[in-house]
Each structure stands twice: as structure tokens, then as C-alpha cells.
Amino acid sequence: MKALYFDYAATTPVDPRVAEVMTACLTLDGNFGNPASRSHRYGWQAEQAVETGRRQLADLLGADPREIVWTSGATESNNLALKGCIEALREADPERPLHIITSAIEHKAILDPCAWLSAHYQVDVTYLQPGSDGLIQPQQVAEALRDDTVLVSLMVVNNELGTVTDIAAVAALLNDHPACLHVDAAQAVGKMPLDVNALGVDLLSVSAHKFYGPKGIGALYVRREPQLKLAAQIHGGGHERGMRSGTLATHQIAGLGEAARIAAAEMDAESERIRALRDRLWLGLQGIDGVQLNGHAQQRSANHLNVSFAAVDGEILLASLMKVAVSSGSACNSATVAPSYVLKAIGLSDELAHAGLRFSLGRFTTEEDVDAAVAEVTRVVTTLRG
Ligand SMILES: Cc1ncc(COP(=O)(O)O)c(C=O)c1O
Known part of the structure; x- marks a missing residue:
């Protein structure tokens, strides 16, 4: 799969x-x-x-x-x-x-x-x-x-x-x-x-x-x-x-x-399409309790969505999200898993930084992908909290 x-x-x-x-x-x-x-x-x-x-x-x-x-x-x-x-x-x-x-x-x-x-x-x-x-x-x-x-x-x-x-x-x-x-x-x-x-x-x-x-x-x-x-x-x-x-x-x-x-020929139409998908993703994820958007809500690129989930362990969250390839709010060094220095710099606690997920969308992302990702993240977060 x-x-x-x-x-x-x-x-x-x-x-x-x-x-x-x-x-x-x-x-x-x-x-x-x-x-x-x-x-x-x-x-x-x-x-x-x-x-x-x-x-x-x-x-x-x-x-x-x-x-x-x-x-x-x-x-x-x-x-x-x-x-x-x-x-x-x-x-x-x-x-x-x-x-x-x-x-x-x-x-x-x-x-x-x-x-x-x-x-x-x-x-x-x-x-x-x-x-x-x-x-x-x-x-x-x-x-x-x-x-x-x-x-x-x-x-x-x-x-x-x-x-x-x-x-x-x-x-x-x-x-x-x-x-x-x-x-x-x-x-x-x-x-x-x-x-x-x-x-x-x-x-x-x-x-x-x-x-x-x-x-x-x-x-x-x-x-x-x-x-x-x-x-x-x-x-x-x-x-x-x-x-x-x-x-x-x-x-x-x-x-x-x-x-x-x-890019020069297709950027305008593409970024509009991706922005709409990104907004659809954010709307879907807002159905999960305790989710927060990281970073400015408007002054940001069309293809990024960085969110954190309260009351879930970041490492377990990422390990459980095998069906969705995203980046985590943790940086894996050789021995330790440190919370992202970017998320820490904007004031997130270690827990929220670890439980941060960066979704980034692109040319080949579809509406079906977005809906499937929302369903899977919802299922995993709910199960972990359960
Ligand atoms: C902002 C930024 N700068 C630099 C780099 C490094 O780029 P490259 O992989 O081409 O060396 C990246 C890649 O992650 C990036 O996101």
C-alpha cells in the first residue's frame, strides 16, 4: 500500500x-x-x-x-x-x-x-x-x-x-x-x-x-x-x-x-488549486478536538499546513500515521528526538511541538487524497486519545 x-x-x-x-x-x-x-x-x-x-x-x-x-x-x-x-x-x-x-x-x-x-x-x-x-x-x-x-x-x-x-x-x-x-x-x-x-x-x-x-x-x-x-x-x-x-x-x-x-506557465492556476485543497484539509482537520494551526493564518504559502494536536504523544502519533506521509514537529538526531526549533521559537510547548504535523501539498495532490488524509488522521488521533 x-x-x-x-x-x-x-x-x-x-x-x-x-x-x-x-x-x-x-x-x-x-x-x-x-x-x-x-x-x-x-x-x-x-x-x-x-x-x-x-x-x-x-x-x-x-x-x-x-x-x-x-x-x-x-x-x-x-x-x-x-x-x-x-x-x-x-x-x-x-x-x-x-x-x-x-x-x-x-x-x-x-x-x-x-x-x-x-x-x-x-x-x-x-x-x-x-x-x-x-x-x-x-x-x-x-x-x-x-x-x-x-x-x-x-x-x-x-x-x-x-x-x-x-x-x-x-x-x-x-x-x-x-x-x-x-x-x-x-x-x-x-x-x-x-x-x-x-x-x-x-x-x-x-x-x-x-x-x-x-x-x-x-x-x-x-x-x-x-x-x-x-x-x-x-x-x-x-x-x-x-x-x-x-x-x-x-x-x-x-x-x-x-x-x-x-512553473512560470502554470503557477497561478496551480497555486489556487492547491490553496483550495489546503483549506479543505484544514477544514476537515478542525473536526478533531484540540487541533491548532501553527503560523500566521493568512501570510503563508498556498501549500503548507502546520498543525498540532493537544493530548497526543507526538512520537506515537507519527508512528501510527503510516498511511499518510507527513513531516513531524520533531527532529531526529542520532540519539535524541528534539522538538522542532521552529515550533519552539514561536512559543509552542515541547508537547505541542512534538505533536506538530506539517502537511505540504503539491501538483499531484487530489481532493480524494485530502479527504482520505482527514479521515485517517481523525481515526488515529481519536484512537490514541481513546
Ligand atoms: C528553506 C530551505 N532551505 C534550504 C533547503 C535545502 O535545500 P537542498 O535540499 O536543495 O539542499 C531546504 C530543503 O529542505 C529548505 O526548505
Whole structure:
């Protein structure tokens, strides 16, 4: 029996149209060449596929294709943005005080590089705390901003709660300040309109597997005007304008590009459909006593629903929900099961955080899936309380 899939925020299946484009870039009769091979047609054709993908992603983001740097995913993009920015500044001036503003509810792919930069480059990091609604307010950035602030890094959509940060308002605050603005848009790209110029961001991280592309490929948008200097984190053949070396993965890039093309064409209708399903799910779950919504009720993405159930043990709840694939409010480390730091940061007790469930819906979710999930969660919670 296949479980109902409600974990699209963890990863999405590859769209069959994407798989088809990727397959055409693998075998001898396809476009398998090395895009860096300049001396023959195989290389030129592969390069063409890479540049098509670059343009497709740039179009989705309102960017110039020359502002797209391919990476292995949003984790690498975040590392390149944060470490690359700080290392370039350190190289230019070893004595300069450096300050970063981020938030306590960023993905680990931001929090860990920040901790690393504190330890290795004595960077001072301010972690903004969210309100109980999960939102980081632009005013908090204004209050934390200092003369030595060089980078502000905030996510567009929180991966656990789905809450949306008002990035354009944060960017407006930085108009008269030299700090760079980086956004981790892993959960937002392809799901909501994002235009790098309208938003006013300098760096933006993308992950293909969150929007029906393959795993193992992502990108960092790097503004060209004014030009940003990033220190490379992977050295080699000087690919991607020296920012990220390594043979480009044609099939992955072509797949990401096709996923971006589809998103641009279908995003509006798709997000309306998914929002309606998400609301149907929430309506159904409200039939269960002691259920609460985590995160702001309106300022959130169409595809997330994070809820907690009072008076149930979170671990047992998850173990009993075998027919519904969701994420839990617990993070399993090697030895311990810790409550989610995001749910803790918005003020939930350990019990409610453990009993948190993140449902995330997507392109292939149906009304029948939603109704079956409501019935199953209702049955399991009622039984556990029984
Ligand atoms: C907000 C956010 N940032 C970064 C990542 C990491 O992305 P990737 O899997 O492409 O490294 C994720 C994935 O869970 C995410 O949700």
C-alpha cells in the first residue's frame, strides 16, 4: 500500500515532462556531451541545453541569465552566498568588523554556515526571533541594522510553517545601507511570483527538487549591477564565472529549466488549486478536538499546513500515521528526538511541538487524497486519545 503523499515541502516528484527532457540528455543517441567541450558539436549542443535552462530559470525570476550560478541545491547556494560574501570581504580587509542579520527560524543550511562564519571569521550574527505567528517583521531588521552589517539573510517561505517574509519591505530598508540581501527561496521558487528586481534582492537560493525538478541541482542568483563579489567555495576549472567549478550536469540543468518553464506557465492556476485543497484539509482537520494551526493564518504559502494536536504523544502519533506521509514537529538526531526549533521559537510547548504535523501539498495532490488524509488522521488521533 502506498501512503498518501503530503510531504511536498521535503521534496517533490519529478514532473514527467521534466523527466522526458532529462532523459534526452543522457545516452549516446542524446545530448550527453560536456558543455565545456568547445571543440565539437557534442559540447556545443550540451552548452546550448545548459544555456536554455539558465534562461528558463532567469525568466522565472526576472533575472538576467548571466546572474544564474549553478549549484547542487539550496544548501550549496546558501553556503556560497554566505561564506562567499564574507570571505570576499575578509580578503579585502582582514580587520573590518562584519555583522550578519538572519533569523532563528532559518533552515539549517543558513544557521550552520552562520555558526561556521562566527567561529572562523569572528562574524557577529544577530538571530531575529519570530512572533508567535511565525513572522519576522521588517521593522526587526531595521532595529538590528548596524554600520558594520554586511549581509541580511532571510528565507522567503519558512519550510516548516509556510509563513512568508515581506522581503520587498526588508529590501526597501536596505536602500540606503550597503548590506547585501540574500534570500533562501527554496520553498518559494515556482510556487509564487518572485522577481528579483521587484523584490530588490542581491542573492537568491534555488532548489530544483522543491518544484518538480530533480534532486542534486540548484542555483544561486547573483546580482550583476552593482556587481557582487563572492569568494568561490569549490575550486577547479573556473566554471560559472569562477564562482563554482565542476562539469555542469546537463540533464539536471535541463530538468531544472523545464521545471521553471512549467512553473512560470502554470503557477497561478496551480497555486489556487492547491490553496483550495489546503483549506479543505484544514477544514476537515478542525473536526478533531484540540487541533491548532501553527503560523500566521493568512501570510503563508498556498501549500503548507502546520498543525498540532493537544493530548497526543507526538512520537506515537507519527508512528501510527503510516498511511499518510507527513513531516513531524520533531527532529531526529542520532540519539535524541528534539522538538522542532521552529515550533519552539514561536512559543509552542515541547508537547505541542512534538505533536506538530506539517502537511505540504503539491501538483499531484487530489481532493480524494485530502479527504482520505482527514479521515485517517481523525481515526488515529481519536484512537490514541481513546
Ligand atoms: C528553506 C530551505 N532551505 C534550504 C533547503 C535545502 O535545500 P537542498 O535540499 O536543495 O539542499 C531546504 C530543503 O529542505 C529548505 O526548505
